[in-house]
Amino acid sequence: MPNLFNFPSTSFLPLLALPILYWAFNFPRRQTKLTFYVHDYLTGEDASAVTVAGKDGHTTSILHFGTLLAVDDPVTQGPDPNSKEIGRAQGMYINSQLDGKGLHLVFSVIFTEGAYKGSTLEIQGADLFAMKEREFSVVSGTGYFRFVKGYGIMTTEMLDIPNLRAILKLDITVKHF
Numbered sequence: 787m788p789n790l791f792n793f794p795s796t797s798f799l800p801l802l803a804l805p806i807l808y809w810a811f812n813f814p815r816r817q818t819k820l821t822f823y824v825h826d827y828l829t830g831e832d833a834s835a836v837t838v839a840g841k842d843g844h845t846t847s848i849l850h851f852g853t854l855l856a857v858d859d860p861v862t863q864g865p866d867p868n869s870k871e872i873g874r875a876q877g878m879y880i881n882s883q884l885d886g887k888g889l890h891l892v893f894s895v896i897f898t899e900g901a902y903k904g905s906t907l908e909i910q911g912a913d914l915f916a917m918k919e920r921e922f923s924v925v926s927g928t929g930y931f932r933f934v935k936g937y938g939i940m941t942t943e944m945l946d947i948p949n950l951r952a953i954l955k956l957d958i959t960v961k962h963f
Contacts, residue, residue: 815961816961818959821956822895823861823956824875824953824954824956825861826875826954827859828951834857835855835859835879836855838856838878839852840853848889849947851883853880854878855878855879858874858875861874861875871898872898873899874898875909877891877893878892879891882912883914887916891910892910894909905930906927906929908925918942924938924958932962932963935962940955941955
């Protein structure tokens with residue numbers, strides 16, 4: 787019986803690995819493009835985000851460096867707050883820019899209706915909210931979006947800084963199996 791640990795047979799293992807690696811990197815992938823809206827409200831009866839930590843405790847404004855928010859924002863098909871809800875954006879934002887003008891986002895888009903019901907997308911990246919348009923990463927997913935990788939463009943549809951309310955348009959492109 788051949789010993790797999792002796793030199794001649796061990797040199798065969800890389801040759802066996804090459805076709806497997808080629809297949810893994812060239813396996814056909816689907817590309818999916820999505821557009822939806824996230825309604826991020828820190829005030830009002832429909833508030834969907836809350837400050838959990840900051841320099842003045844839970845009363846700290848998201849506009850101050852170091853403030854951490856937990857979010858459970860509605861995700862809708864259109865920008866209108868009465869548009870059909872298709873999911874939730876759940877996770878956290880932290881103000882990570884010294885001048886208070888930039889957030890770091892880490893959240894899951896959990897689809898509760900439609901073609902992607904039960905699937906998720908994991909979003910991560912910088913949100914320099916003073917800019918009209920900014921890019922973020924889609925780093926993972928579940929269900930329909932298993933093994934996903936991609937990016938998104940976030941556009942501010944509505945921003946009411948005095949009342950800390952925003953509607954964000956997310957245009958996402960992902961590749962997955």
